[in-house]
Amino acid sequence: MEEGAVPESSTFARLEQQVLGGPRVLSLPELAERLGVGEERLEFVWRPFGLPEDRDDKVFTERDAEIVGRLLAVSEENMLGPTAASSLVRSAAHLTDRLAVWQLEALVDHIADRFGLDDISARLVLLDRLVDVVPLLEDQLVHSWRRQLVAHAALMATQLDEGTPPTRLPLARAVGFADIVSFTARTAGLTAEGLADFVQDFETRARDVVSRAGGRTVKTIGDAVFFVADEPRRGATVALDLAAAFPVGGATPVRVGLVWGHVLARFGDVYGTPVNLAARLTGEAAPGEVLVDDATAQALAADPTLRLTGLDERELAGIGPVTPSRLERA
Numbered sequence: 001m002e003e004g005a006v007p008e009s010s011t012f013a014r015l016e017q018q019v020l021g022g023p024r025v026l027s028l029p030e031l032a033e034r035l036g037v038g039e040e041r042l043e044f045v046w047r048p049f050g051l052p053e054d055r056d057d058k059v060f061t062e063r064d065a066e067i068v069g070r071l072l073a074v075s076e077e078n079m080l081g082p083t084a085a086s087s088l089v090r091s092a093a094h095l096t097d098r099l100a101v102w103q104l105e106a107l108v109d110h111i112a113d114r115f116g117l118d119d120i121s122a123r124l125v126l127l128d129r130l131v132d133v134v135p136l137l138e139d140q141l142v143h144s145w146r147r148q149l150v151a152h153a154a155l156m157a158t159q160l161d162e163g164t165p166p167t168r169l170p171l172a173r174a175v176g177f178a179d180i181v182s183f184t185a186r187t188a189g190l191t192a193e194g195l196a197d198f199v200q201d202f203e204t205r206a207r208d209v210v211s212r213a214g215g216r217t218v219k220t221i222g223d224a225v226f227f228v229a230d231e232p233r234r235g236a237t238v239a240l241d242l243a244a245a246f247p248v249g250g251a252t253p254v255r256v257g258l259v260w261g262h263v264l265a266r267f268g269d270v271y272g273t274p275v276n277l278a279a280r281l282t283g284e285a286a287p288g289e290v291l292v293d294d295a296t297a298q299a300l301a302a303d304p305t306l307r308l309t310g311l312d313e314r315e316l317a318g319i320g321p322v323t324p325s326r327l328e329r330a
Contacts, residue, residue, distance in 0.1 A: 012127060014131055015127070015130055015131045015134075018131055018134060019131075019134055020061045020063060020064075021061055021062065021063035022061045022062050022063060023061065024058045024059050024060060024061055025058055025060070025061065025062065026058060026059075026060040026061070026062075026064070026065060027056050027057060027058055027059065027060070028042065028043070028046075028056075028059070028060070029056070030060075031060045031064070031065055031068070034065055034069075035065065035068065035069050035072060037072060041072075042068065042072075044086060045068055045071055045072060045075075045085055045086060045089060046068060046089075047086075048086050048087075048089040048090035048093055049089060049093045071085050071088075071089070072085075087267075091267065091268060094268070095268070096141075099141070103137060104126070107126050107130075107133070108122045108123055108126055109122075111125050111126055155230060158230075171262060171263050171264065171265055171270075172230075172260075172261070172262055173228045173229065173230060173235075173260075173261070173262075173263050173270065173274070174215075174228065174229040174230075174231065174232050174234065174235020174236070174238075174258060174259070174260045174296075175226075175227070175228050175235075175258070175259055175260075175261070175263060175270060175272075175274050175275050175278050176226075176227055176228075176229075176235060176238065176239050176256060176257055176258040176259065176278050176282075177224050177225070177226055177227075177256065177257050177278055177279050177282040178206060178224065178225050178227070178239070178242040178243070178246070178254040178255070178256045178282070179223060179224040179254060179255055179256075179282045179283070180202060180223040180224065180246075180252050180253070180254055181248075181253045181254065181255055181287045183222070183223035186198075186251070186252070198252075199222055199223075201252075202220075202223075202225075202246075202252050203220045203225070205245060205246075206220065206225040206242065206245075206246075207220070207225070209238070209241050209242050209245045210225065210227045210238050210242070212241070213229075213234065213237045213238040213241045214229060214234045214237065214238070215227045215228060215229040215234060215235065215237075215238035216228050216229070218268075218269060218270050219268075219269065224282075225242070226270075226275075227242075228263075228270055232260045232296065232299040232300050233300065233303060235258055235260060236258065236290075236292075236300055236303070236306060236327060238258075239256045239258040239290045239327065240290055240327065240328070240329055242254060242256055243255075243256050243288055243289070243290050247288060248287045248288040253287045253288055254287075254288070255282055255283075255285035255286060255287055255288070255289055255290075255291075256282060256285060256289070256290040256291070257277075257278040257279065257280070257281030257282030257283075257284070257285060257290075257291050257292075258278060258281070258290060258291070258292045258296060258327065259274040259275075259277045259278040259281065259292065259293050259295075259296050260274070260292075260295065260296040260299045260300075261273065261274030261277075261295065261296075262274070263275060273319075276318060276319065277293055277316070277319055277322070280316040280317065280318070280319050280322075281293065281316070281322070281324055284314065284316070284324065289326060290326065290327040290328070291311075291324045291325070291326060291327070292308070292324065292325050292327050293322055293323075293324060293325075294322070294323050294324075294325070296325075297310075297325040297327075300327070304330060305329060305330050306327065306328070306329060306330055307327075307328045307329065307330045308325045308326070308327060308328075309325060309326040309328070310323065310325050311323070311324050311325060311326060
């Protein structure tokens with residue numbers, strides 16, 4: 001089957017009709033004509049979805065026409081520029097692409113384990129039953145998005161009330177990394193399935209620890225988790241809880257770097273010198289150790305529940321000389 005081709009089975013046709021809201025009836029030129037725009041402009045909005053298509057194939061549904069038409073209409077009213085519209089589409093496509101794969105593979109594993117099926121049989125069962133699961137997955141996605149949107153909007157409102165110096169990057173955040181010690185050596189003998197289970201277990205546990213401590217996971221990178229928190233004390237809690245959850249002697253001991261500073265949030269990621277510094281400190285930490293820079297140590301110094309031990313100055317690549325401190329609970 002060619003990339004982007006649609007299976008012709010009646011089961012998949014039923015799934016597609018329900019999920020996409022109808023059959024694929026429009027090609028790209030036909031959709032452009034329907035919306036009264038040039039194909040180049042339409043591609044600028046549609047291409048960020050990241051879905052393969054041939055311009056002459058019938059790949060667009062009436063629902064596609066409605067959504068893209070609304071994006072273009074808002075853009076024409078100067079409420080949303082073309083670049084912003086493309087960025088919003090790309091953000092949703094990027095996240096939902098990974099989400100869809102994650103959900104499908106989780107369901108395949110569940111079916112295989114529950115019914116004792118091989119991988120191919122489990123996938124066939126899933127395709128047959130997926131149409132019944134879609135409403136729940138959709139409701140879960142929308143509900144989670146609403147909760148996250150309100151949480152981040154509330155945080156934004158709090159920061160605006162406190163005021164932010166105009167010459168600084170807009171967000172004051174504690175940023176940190178927790179990195180699995182000797183990841184390559186620990187996973188060298190694993191099968192593909194074993195490696196996937198190893199990484200999934202680490203990511204799941206790490207995300208749970210970060211959430212419970214009041215932080216947010218920006219992303220996981222196989223052998224590391226990148227997190228943020230909105231105040232130094234909360235960042236310290238996340239860092240120390242991660243070190244405790246993956247102790248030396250366990251299957252996945254970690255080392256942690258934490259920095260408090262001003263950063264920039266874009267495209268679902270976080271950027272700035274504090275991020276680079278936190279990554280470098282993580283590489284300098286010993287197994288089970290949490291390292292912070294001098295500015296972060298000063299921000300935490302008054303907390304009686306924490307203990308900070310100054311270490312020797314060292315040169316960090318791309319950063320320069322840094323005097324780290326070891327962070328522990330008192």
